[in-house]
Amino acid sequence: MSATSASAVNAAAPGRRRDLRSTLGVVIVAGFALVALVGPLLVGDPTAYVGAPLEPPSAAHWFGTTGQGQDVLAQTVVGARTTLLVGAIVGFLVVLVGAVVGATAAFFGGVVDAVLSLVVNVSLVMPGLPLIVVIAAFLPPGPVTMAVVLALTGWPWHARVVRAQVASLRRRDFVAAATVSGEPAWRIVVVELLPNLAALLGSSFIGATLYAVGAQVGLEFLGLGDLNAVTWGTNLYWATNDSALLTGSWWTFVPTGLGVATLGFGLALLGFALDERANPRLAASTGAGPGPQPTPVRRRALG
């Protein structure tokens, strides 16, 4: 999903609007990070029973109350903290595993590369959600399970991207020069390769976080999360369980959903800005849709 969203944003027009988009992305993501960081200090206990069930928004409860009589604003804000935290941790783990596997494959080449690439390609053709659900269902629910399951299933795409990048860097002259001048392998990796991978890893992290937030919300909505925790996913789970739809209590699920979507949109914008930094050719071309790109797109942009 991240790839399509990011590039869809990319599509409209080059130039000044692109700066506007990356600024908007930074503002959105920073805004959510701020809410997650200090928000929970400003709202009350999200699990406290503060009013009658399913009260519409009012001065006392700006976002109304849930089917249990809890404050929706407090739940949304505190949920943002858990969801963002798990999202960022999973995003980091996913990129870490992907980078290690991808770099190993590209660096050693040969049989190692063949085996690892096969593993990556097999993992990529497996549909994600059923796999995540079946693994999560067998493990005890909780944030650790969530992080482990999502990290286990999310890394292959990033491994492929990092592998391609490292493979291309390895053939460059400056790496050859370092090898010839007798630099040890670890120094080549840390000093020569890593700085050139930084932007790619950054945009991968954003993409992985986006995936982690979406998958986490989906799993928790299914009831595979820790139902006692307050997260965006469990908020939506309880909203359906407490018949929010039947009773027309839109306020129990609209704030959380808008939160997920706005954060996702912001991350997509941010990821796109970083993608351009990682691969300047993207900035010159008009689009980078999923799947194979016909070469003329690039030719037109250059000509």
Added chain:
Amino acid sequence: MSGLLRRMGLYALAAWFALTLNFLLPRMMPGDPAQALFARFQGRLEPAALEALTVTLGVSTAPLGEQYLTYLGQLVRGELGISLVYFPSPVSEVIAGGLGWTMFLAGGALVVAFTLGSVLGAVAAWRRGGWLDTVAPPLLSFLGAFPYFWLAMAAVWLLGFQLGWFPVRHAYGPEVQPGFTLAFAASAVRHALLPGATMVLASLGGWVLTMRNAMMGVLDDEPIRFAQARGLPPARVFFHYGVRNALLPSLTSFGMAFGFVLSGALLTEIVFAYPGQGYLLLQAVRGQDYPLLQGLFLTITLAVLAANALVDVVVVLLDPRTRG
């Protein structure tokens, strides 16, 4: 052709991986879910059903290799164990009952999104910088950021309950009997409209963009300029020279998109209480029905792999360049 063979090998390997994972999961898990299940169902199940459970969940003392062979043999015969939630129906029967509905919903949504998205993308590229080209990509990517099931919830609330335009539950109305009648078909389509529409809305952006980018490339190619220079009618240039050539990248991602849409359909079905695989998945999770859960995992995974393989074959048939 060797490329195609390699892809097929990849799918076969992925299928084997799924089968093996499905075999190993219940046997590796901490806390032994099987024992917990036994405790729960002791006295409520017949001995025969308990025996079936034993095999499915791997509570067996036989060596692992022997268990694996037994398991594979059962799969070949289509035996997936007994469902606990829908006891005493076999899992294969329960899944078969819901598979058609999911394929109908997800397949329909995929075809509509693909067609509509490709048309929009082609038109956006044809009128580059026009209002459609300016408005559609950012709007659709914002919509694509919503979880499928949340769009479904919003649609149920607004269009279903508030405005009452659509039925919001189940796959067909209580007034019709399933069968090959017009009334039943009409009811089924009417019930699929809203869940299908939310899925189309969430997935449209990707298709628009892929098509738009591909079309942009094709439109700048010499054959198009030549066709225009020859004075062919714009419609003919658009369809015959543009769309036909630009469709290929979209087609290539059709198989992978099927996996995404199917996953989205699972959660959307839950919101609509639509009796497909997603609804069964929810029942299985809530009822800790591990045999059903595993059966669903296998069915969905194999369906996606098969769809991918099929698309690869079609692409080879359509595009001479990939025949190599």
